[in-house]
Amino acid sequence: MGKLLIVGSIAFDEIETPFGKTGKILGGAATFIGLAASQFKVELGIVSVVGEDLPKDYLDLLSERGVDISGVEVIKGGKTFYWKGKYHNDLNSRDTLITELNTLGEFNPIVPENFKDADVVMLGNLHPNIQLSVMDQMKVRPKLTILDTMNFWMNNTWDELMQIISRIDVITINDEEARQLTEEYSLVKAAAKIQEMGPKYVVIKKGEHGALLFHEENVFFAPALPLEEVFDPTGAGDTFAGGFAGYITEARNVSFESLKNGIIQGSNLASFCVERFGTERMLDLKKQEVNQRLRQFKELTQFNIELT
Amino acid sequence: MGKLLIVGSIAFDEIETPFGKTGKILGGAATFIGLAASQFKVELGIVSVVGEDLPKDYLDLLSERGVDISGVEVIKGGKTFYWKGKYHNDLNSRDTLITELNTLGEFNPIVPENFKDADVVMLGNLHPNIQLSVMDQMKVRPKLTILDTMNFWMNNTWDELMQIISRIDVITINDEEARQLTEEYSLVKAAAKIQEMGPKYVVIKKGEHGALLFHEENVFFAPALPLEEVFDPTGAGDTFAGGFAGYITEARNVSFESLKNGIIQGSNLASFCVERFGTERMLDLKKQEVNQRLRQFKELTQFNIELT
Numbered sequence: 001m002g003k004l005l006i007v008g009s010i011a012f013d014e015i016e017t018p019f020g021k022t023g024k025i026l027g028g029a030a031t032f033i034g035l036a037a038s039q040f041k042v043e044l045g046i047v048s049v050v051g052e053d054l055p056k057d058y059l060d061l062l063s064e065r066g067v068d069i070s071g072v073e074v075i076k077g078g079k080t081f082y083w084k085g086k087y088h089n090d091l092n093s094r095d096t097l098i099t100e101l102n103t104l105g106e107f108n109p110i111v112p113e114n115f116k117d118a119d120v121v122m123l124g125n126l127h128p129n130i131q132l133s134v135m136d137q138m139k140v141r142p143k144l145t146i147l148d149t150m151n152f153w154m155n156n157t158w159d160e161l162m163q164i165i166s167r168i169d170v171i172t173i174n175d176e177e178a179r180q181l182t183e184e185y186s187l188v189k190a191a192a193k194i195q196e197m198g199p200k201y202v203v204i205k206k207g208e209h210g211a212l213l214f215h216e217e218n219v220f221f222a223p224a225l226p227l228e229e230v231f232d233p234t235g236a237g238d239t240f241a242g243g244f245a246g247y248i249t250e251a252r253n254v255s256f257e258s259l260k261n262g263i264i265q266g267s268n269l270a271s272f273c274v275e276r277f278g279t280e281r282m283l284d285l286k287k288q289e290v291n292q293r294l295r296q297f298k299e300l301t302q303f304n305i306e307l308t
Numbered sequence: 309m310g311k312l313l314i315v316g317s318i319a320f321d322e323i324e325t326p327f328g329k330t331g332k333i334l335g336g337a338a339t340f341i342g343l344a345a346s347q348f349k350v351e352l353g354i355v356s357v358v359g360e361d362l363p364k365d366y367l368d369l370l371s372e373r374g375v376d377i378s379g380v381e382v383i384k385g386g387k388t389f390y391w392k393g394k395y396h397n398d399l400n401s402r403d404t405l406i407t408e409l410n411t412l413g414e415f416n417p418i419v420p421e422n423f424k425d426a427d428v429v430m431l432g433n434l435h436p437n438i439q440l441s442v443m444d445q446m447k448v449r450p451k452l453t454i455l456d457t458m459n460f461w462m463n464n465t466w467d468e469l470m471q472i473i474s475r476i477d478v479i480t481i482n483d484e485e486a487r488q489l490t491e492e493y494s495l496v497k498a499a500a501k502i503q504e505m506g507p508k509y510v511v512i513k514k515g516e517h518g519a520l521l522f523h524e525e526n527v528f529f530a531p532a533l534p535l536e537e538v539f540d541p542t543g544a545g546d547t548f549a550g551g552f553a554g555y556i557t558e559a560r561n562v563s564f565e566s567l568k569n570g571i572i573q574g575s576n577l578a579s580f581c582v583e584r585f586g587t588e589r590m591l592d593l594k595k596q597e598v599n600q601r602l603r604q605f606k607e608l609t610q611f612n613i614e615l616t
């Protein structure tokens with residue numbers, strides 16, 4: 001069975017959308033990535049840090065789904081990373097109301113011995129130095145290393161970001177961030193420039209407008225499934241990444257064809273994530289529902305034109 | 309051979325983009341629709357109106373491509389519809405600087421006798437009364453009637469617009485217009501509401517984010533081909549519509565599968581249109597180039613996931 005190591009935050013999220021608001025609920029990149037990846041037959045481990053205030057139930061939700069949480073450090077007397085945000089009416093933009101890094105501010109990741117030979121490493125959005133530290137702890141070069149990042153690190157830790165980007169295989173980034181990283185408006189040109197920085201594969205996430213996979217001269221596109229209602233976009237990008245990484249790890253295949261399927265699997269799972277607040281939908285998601293929606297993805301995109 | 313009747317403007321366009329500006333060049337919905345549809349083996353006729361100021365060369369460009377222009381009225385001493393616009397840096401929005409309706413303001417469409425039994429009718433963006441008049445002149449009910457419209461007619465001629473919408477089979481409309489027409493933000497809900505107004509098929513154009521085809525419970529999506537450079541978006545929507553209508557007319561098949569292929573063919577041709585100013589690229593487009601890019605569309609979207 002393929003082994004997937006996930007590094008990222010476990011957090012308290014507090015969310016307001018036009019449809020309602022939550023109290024403090026379970027969130028964080030590693031949580032969403034882990035829940036999505038747990039849909040696949042893989043050995044899963046998370047490296048993260050939380051405070052003593054995180055309910056034990058939350059970590060249990062992960063371990064019940066077969067996630068190895070021995071790499072999740074619980075800091076005595078510490079507080080868990082806390083994010084509060086409010087979405088605008090179109091759900092395409094949001095205001096961050098509160099960010100308290102708490103224990104995440106001093107996060108010193110320790111990769112458990114049994115995950116130092118992971119086949120795939122998914123580096124969730126974090127300080128590049130944390131991502132670099134994880135890479136340095138691996139005993140065997142992973143078959144595929146996937147990096148997620150965001151504009152904050154471009155603005156504040158450019159040199160460290162360039163260092164980690166030069167060492168990974170796949171970067172996942174949104175369209176605006178790809179433009180900022182390369183100063184190219186065209187995503188085709190931006191993806192080419194990013195490949196020169198190191199990654200062989202560039203995944204550009206366009207939210208409700210789908211995702212693009214670039215590799216050399218090849219481009220693949222997966223739309224987001226058109227939904228009647230998007231309830232809460234929180235975690236959709238991480239769920240996408242988790243589905244992508246989980247599929248590739250299960251398939252034990254890092255070819256372009258395999259990554260294409262990963263993009264579809266990630267988009268598919270993300271379409272569930274946005275249907276309810278936070279992790280709610282992902283926690284009760286059945287394999288049968290996943291497969292049924294994959295069929296919808298096929299119907300949405302597959303055609304048959306005879307070329308003359 | 310299938311017969312396609314196109315009704316729409318023939319115009320002078322004057323365009324400014326971040327890459328340069330033109331003088332008065334050939335434009336107009338019927339022009340772009342006709343050039344795109346002329347890529348297919350169909351009998352093509354245009355109903356339009358122009359002034360005496362339109363160079364004869366411009367109409368020759370259409371008739372040389374097999375377009376029957378006997379339905380294009382030339383008004384003695386009249387001036388041709390003139391539009392001048394300037395695109396913003398991202399090419400996604402533009403300011404209209406000048407609109408002179410001229411002869412188009414009094415357009416009284418006369419369908420030539422030999423097109424009153426057209427298989428497919430493409431009603432380009434015009435006053436709904438003009439579109440209704442064309443429908444009334446048809447001797448045989450067309451196998452498919454396609455309507456393009458825009459927000460201007462929603463704001464100014466709601467009742468007439470509702471009348472024409474209730475009588476056609478396919479509406480093509482952009483995302484913002486679909487939302488305005490239905491007061492639904494979700495495009496899935498908007499498309500369902502529009503189907504209740506009459507059209508069996510709803511095509512929602514999202515510009516660089518592709519196009520959706522809705523029919524009952526079915527949805528199909530075609531992305532726009534990711535391009536290194538978009539030079540001038542003018543006419544892309546009409547080129548899309550022309551490729552869509554042209555393909556369906558050639559195929560002599562109005563099933564959902566056929567319309568799906570039409571969406572791909574339209575997207576494919578639109579990807580050429582934006583590569584140069586105005587009609588420039590469409591005028592020298594070779595079948596071989598079209599087919600090669602269709603192959604790119606397949607590579608961009610087709611995948612193979614085994615469902616368990």
